[in-house]
Amino acid sequence: MDILFELDEVKKAYAGRVVLNVNNLQLRRGEILGIVGPSGAGKSTLLRLLNFLEYPDQGTLRYRGQVVTPRLPLDLRREVTTVFQRPALLNASVEENVTYGLGLRGKRDSRADVSAAIQRMGLEELRHAAARTLSGGEAQRVALARAMVIHPQVLLLDEPTANLDPYNVSLIEGAVREINQREGATVILVTHNVFQARRLAKRVALLLNGQIIELAPTRDFFEAPCDERTRAFVNGEMIY
Secondary structure, eight states, rough: OOOEEEEEEEEEEEEEEEEEEEEEEEEETTTTEEEOTTSSSSSSHHHHHHHTTSOOOEEEETTTTEEEEETTTHHHTTTEEEOOOOOOOOSSSSHHHHHHHHHHTOOOOHHHHHHHHHHHTTOOTTTTSSSGGSSSHHHHHHHHHHTTOOOOOOOEEEETTTOOHHHHHHHHHHHHHHHHHOOOOEEEEEOOOOHHHHHHHHHHEEEEEEEEEEEEEEHHHHSSSHHHHHHHTTTTOOOO
16 A cells, blocks of 8 residues: 555644644555545645645654645645636636646647646637636636646645535536546545535545544545444534
């Protein structure tokens, strides 16, 4: 088993309040891990640690065996990318937005990748449209296409289909499977949608009050959970 990320006794606090308290969590290369839980459970904070935007206040976070600090090498940082729930798009065309990350990495010969990502996400007719005029679903597809073209080792998704229609959900979920299966990318999916976690993830974790309550293969998580709080969450009951 190839461990990509490992969190050991990791704590993160804001204004003195601990919002993440993970004893031990290992994320495996090539998996899709779904992270579910109620609002305020610490899911977005966990993603910010995994994307090196923030660092633990206590404990150790490792990526590829290296302790994550502000001195983590740039080449390792660039292996990880995030698609946020509300993506920030440039005041430019769809194509320019999709190409943006390649320019930062000095890759000028990737037109085929750009075209493939635009087509895969159903954006061909919008290629030259101003990105800021797009609908929410279209903007989210642009953000995912922008992530696809840089071929990340790790793709972090923060509620990628929240409030989107079934067409956009289907396109995005299909692309996520493709990135995982064809390119071997590790995908960490934060979602309120337990049905989406069940469709996409190989393992699912329940985060509650900053703690991992249960982590199990998807079928076991939904059909035979070990913790009563997991059972309640899966059944749609309110838990805090």
